[in-house]
Amino acid sequence: MRPIERGPAPRVYAEYGDAIDDLVDRLGRYCSYCERRLPVSLAVEHMTPKHLHPDQELDWDNFLLGCTNCNSTKSNKDLSDDETLWPDRDNTLLALTYARGGFVSTSDGIDDPDLRARVRMLLDLVGLDRHAARGWPPPTDKDKRWQQREEIWEIAEETLGSYEALERSQAALSLIVTAALGYGFPSVWLTVFDAYPEVRLALLDAFPGTSKGSFDDLGQPVNRAGGVL
Ligand SMILES: [Zn+2]
Known part of the structure; x- marks a missing residue:
């Protein structure tokens, strides 16, 4: 789950649904939780449930x-900020590990029990680690969602093979970014290209609304300023 920055409010909304175009403009057509691209049927998601917190x-x-899927799994879960992590304030990519086969899990480096509990809550919030082969x-x-992650992982690996075959050319890199978008x-793309900083940086630059401050000069995730992680 990439860390995102939605930026300041573009305007005041009479209905929450009116914010959809502004959100897509800032963040791209990607689910903020599972990251799938949806040309249509993305919805404005309330982190804090609207009927419990009408304000x-x-x-x-x-x-x-x-x-x-993410909306219906999250449903009316009402979590306080000290119970979980959020992609708009924490570096949620640092918390999670993506693997071949469509798996998502808590990153190995998360040892602190409180932090582990928060990551667990984040996974449970939208059922992000639900997988036919697990638990x-x-x-x-x-x-x-798991199946799509598995498929996209394989596509990303294929493009990596082409990238090497084409001697890491700029044209090949552009095609990788186009495919990823x-x-x-x-x-998934960032993980597959973990050892390719130039690709990671291009991906971070290309996906709208990615929190740039959550990554170092090689495009590796670092603790986010002001975040728990
Ligand atoms: Zn989703």
Whole structure:
């Protein structure tokens, strides 16, 4: 889950749904949680549930973009800021590890029990680590997020092979970025190209709304200023 920056509120909204175009403009057509790209049917997601906190229903800083699976799993979960991590204030990519096969898990380096509990809560919030080959609860029939991560991982690996075959040319790098933007799942691409700082930096630059301050000069995630992680 890439760390994001939505920036200051573009305007005041009469209805929360009116914010969709501004959110897409700032963050791209990607679910803020699972990172899939959705040409349509992305929704304005309230981090803090609107019916429990009506005062935040129109609050730009409470908005993310959510797909149906993430939205329905998150439902009305009402978490305080000291219970979990959020992609708009923490470096959520540092907290999670993506692996071949569509798996997502807590990063190995997260040893502090409180922090581990927060990452667990983040995974549970939208069921991000649900996978047909692992544990409980299993993904529902309609939940294909793990499958899409698996597919995109394979596509990213294919482009990596082409990148090497083309001697890491600038043209090949441009095609990788174009493919990544088209397929979504930036964290998968960043992981597959972990050893390629020039690709990572190009990806971080290309995905709208990525928190640049959450990465070092090689495009590796670092602790985010003001965040828990
Ligand atoms: Zn999603």
